[in-house]
Amino acid sequence: MAIGEPDYPAPLAEIADPPPLLAVKGAAHLLRRPTLAVVGARNASANGVRFTRRLAADLGARDLVIASGMARGIDTAAHRGALQTGTVAVLAGGIDVIYPPENEGLYSEIAELGVAIAESATGTQPQARHFPRRNRLISGVSLGALVVEAAPRSGSLITARMALEQGREVFAVPGSPLDPRCRGANHLIRQGATLTENADDVMEVLEGIVRQPLKEREPPVIEAPAAAAPDEDELARGRGMVTSKLGPSPVEVDELMRQCHLSAVAVLTILLELELASRLRRTPGNQVVLLS
Amino acid sequence: MAIGEPDYPAPLAEIADPPPLLAVKGAAHLLRRPTLAVVGARNASANGVRFTRRLAADLGARDLVIASGMARGIDTAAHRGALQTGTVAVLAGGIDVIYPPENEGLYSEIAELGVAIAESATGTQPQARHFPRRNRLISGVSLGALVVEAAPRSGSLITARMALEQGREVFAVPGSPLDPRCRGANHLIRQGATLTENADDVMEVLEGIVRQPLKEREPPVIEAPAAAAPDEDELARGRGMVTSKLGPSPVEVDELMRQCHLSAVAVLTILLELELASRLRRTPGNQVVLLS
Numbered sequence: 001m002a003i004g005e006p007d008y009p010a011p012l013a014e015i016a017d018p019p020p021l022l023a024v025k026g027a028a029h030l031l032r033r034p035t036l037a038v039v040g041a042r043n044a045s046a047n048g049v050r051f052t053r054r055l056a057a058d059l060g061a062r063d064l065v066i067a068s069g070m071a072r073g074i075d076t077a078a079h080r081g082a083l084q085t086g087t088v089a090v091l092a093g094g095i096d097v098i099y100p101p102e103n104e105g106l107y108s109e110i111a112e113l114g115v116a117i118a119e120s121a122t123g124t125q126p127q128a129r130h131f132p133r134r135n136r137l138i139s140g141v142s143l144g145a146l147v148v149e150a151a152p153r154s155g156s157l158i159t160a161r162m163a164l165e166q167g168r169e170v171f172a173v174p175g176s177p178l179d180p181r182c183r184g185a186n187h188l189i190r191q192g193a194t195l196t197e198n199a200d201d202v203m204e205v206l207e208g209i210v211r212q213p214l215k216e217r218e219p220p221v222i223e224a225p226a227a228a229a230p231d232e233d234e235l236a237r238g239r240g241m242v243t244s245k246l247g248p249s250p251v252e253v254d255e256l257m258r259q260c261h262l263s264a265v266a267v268l269t270i271l272l273e274l275e276l277a278s279r280l281r282r283t284p285g286n287q288v289v290l291l292s
Numbered sequence: 293m294a295i296g297e298p299d300y301p302a303p304l305a306e307i308a309d310p311p312p313l314l315a316v317k318g319a320a321h322l323l324r325r326p327t328l329a330v331v332g333a334r335n336a337s338a339n340g341v342r343f344t345r346r347l348a349a350d351l352g353a354r355d356l357v358i359a360s361g362m363a364r365g366i367d368t369a370a371h372r373g374a375l376q377t378g379t380v381a382v383l384a385g386g387i388d389v390i391y392p393p394e395n396e397g398l399y400s401e402i403a404e405l406g407v408a409i410a411e412s413a414t415g416t417q418p419q420a421r422h423f424p425r426r427n428r429l430i431s432g433v434s435l436g437a438l439v440v441e442a443a444p445r446s447g448s449l450i451t452a453r454m455a456l457e458q459g460r461e462v463f464a465v466p467g468s469p470l471d472p473r474c475r476g477a478n479h480l481i482r483q484g485a486t487l488t489e490n491a492d493d494v495m496e497v498l499e500g501i502v503r504q505p506l507k508e509r510e511p512p513v514i515e516a517p518a519a520a521a522p523d524e525d526e527l528a529r530g531r532g533m534v535t536s537k538l539g540p541s542p543v544e545v546d547e548l549m550r551q552c553h554l555s556a557v558a559v560l561t562i563l564l565e566l567e568l569a570s571r572l573r574r575t576p577g578n579q580v581v582l583l584s
Contacts, residue, residue, distance in 0.1 A: 047468060047470050050470075051468070051469065051470055173469060174466030174467060174468070174469070174474075174478050174481065174487075175466060175467065175468050176339060176343070176466070176467050176468060177343065177465060177466070177488075177489035177490065178339050178342075178343055182466075183489070186466050186487060186489055189466065189481065189487055190487045190493075195466075195478060195481055195482045196469075197469035197475070197478055198469065201482075
């Protein structure tokens with residue numbers, strides 16, 4: 001599908017760098033409907049998964065299509081909750097490459113009932129550097145981004161930042177200060193994101209703008225969390241440094257960033273590379289463990 | 293202690309209806325120091341209790357005295373966390389009447405290390421109608437009120453409202469939308485209360501005003517939650533109605549309010565009367581059970 005074609009998502013055409021071509025698999029007509037991005041932690045809590053699934057279904061019942069990144073945890077719950085009402089999976093690799101592999105079943109269901117899109121060429125294996133760019137598409141096809149259970153400096157916060165840059169609404173689900181997975185979302189609320197407990201909270205904001213062209217809306221005033229696109233030089237320099245600081249004991253991602261003197265996006269990208277290579281596991285408290 | 297005396301709390305002297313006389317037991321000098329009210333649910337979660345105790349200790353370490361109402365749950369945790377650094381118990385009955393009875397140990401410790409105050413005459417047994425008036429004193433002696441785990445339409449929200457009316461700051465600790473005990477606090481945040489995860493969040497707001505006279509500050513813009521002082525006619529009319537709708541199965545307080553067509557403060561007062569008479573038990577989810 002090329003930019004300018006009728007099913008090309010209208011909000012996506014308005015971002016700074018829309019993909020000229022999108023690979024599409026499934027019900028392309030869903031791309032014409034008002035869409036909300038729902039993203040969050042891969043190592044989500046059981047309650048977070050349950051909450052997200054129900055919220056996605058509730059929002060679907062109010063005619064919102066739910067976009068997400070088909071990652072583990074919150075993303076998967078968002079897609080599953082909205083399978084019957086409409087969901088968009090935005091893939092980091094090629095349209096025919098299923099990642100993570102355990103989501104093969106979900107991918108088939110989305111291809112049948114929902115729609116998957118990708119800007120990478122067919123057959124492209126997802127690499128860490130694809131993810132920040134992919135995140136701009138998740139918010140790009142959407143009127144707003146809702147964040148559930150995001151740790152500080154997580155990929156979900158990058159999606160929230162992309163949403164802001166694109167002039168979209170940001171929603172966040174509050175959580176206990178005792179749960180590190182909630183700190184990123186609580187931070188967004190403190191910065192001005194809409195505190196969201198249920199579908200009503202989302203609709204109250206979106207109903208007014210569903211029919212209003214995106215350009216006319218003022219972007220909300222939220223201080224952007226760290227990080228843009230990863231810098232290749234910094235990545236090359238950082239890979240050895242990050243890996244050397246990891247081991248079988250969990251290390252806090254924040255601590256890692258402080259010690260490495262690298263940008264947040266570089267550290268996140270390197271961690272994602274390790275994770276894609278099955279060399280890294282995430283543990284609660286925004287910590288990571290290097291697998292031998 | 294009479295209004296005008298040096299230890300009479302300065303912020304209390306500035307409310308609309310300061311008590312002309314306060315009974316005081318313990319370290320009266322604490323009443324001269326900057327104070328924060330910390331209040332919340334009686335049926336608090338284990339995490340809420342742990343969090344409150346630690347937060348009260350952290351705030352105490354930064355020279356804030358912690359005021360609360362010596363109720364079960366969050367109030368007790370707030371006093372306990374601040375015992376070593378300074379705490380004020382504001383009693384609903386006489387200064388010599390310990391309520392709830394299981395807090396006899398806490399009362400003795402507060403009398404020794406902290407301070408207790410009361411406006412009711414010595415020997416007065418606390419009655420439901422005393423509590424809303426008592427709550428105005430908790431916020432009245434304080435620069436702000438922090439709410440942890442408060443259900444919608446709970447007594448803690450009345451304290452937050454009193455704080456607003458008195459031009460004090462309001463802080464609230466966010467929590468999961470799945471926990472009904474967090475809805476009141478999340479509501480306060482949505483209305484403009486400061487989202488609070490730790491002592492830094494409180495100090496950031498209070499440090500600027502600790503030395504600024506209260507009158508000069510503008511009250512924050514928050515829509516006041518329901519309810520003022522209970523109306524005696526409404527109470528007389530409502531007692532039978534409320535009791536008849538209760539039974540051994542848990543009933544949601546919100547549902548009760550809807551069905552009875554009474555004001556929130558009337559229903560809360562009647563429930564508190566029943567609780568004081570040991571005829572009512574609170575259960576999770578802001579529900580109540582009538583004991584035979």
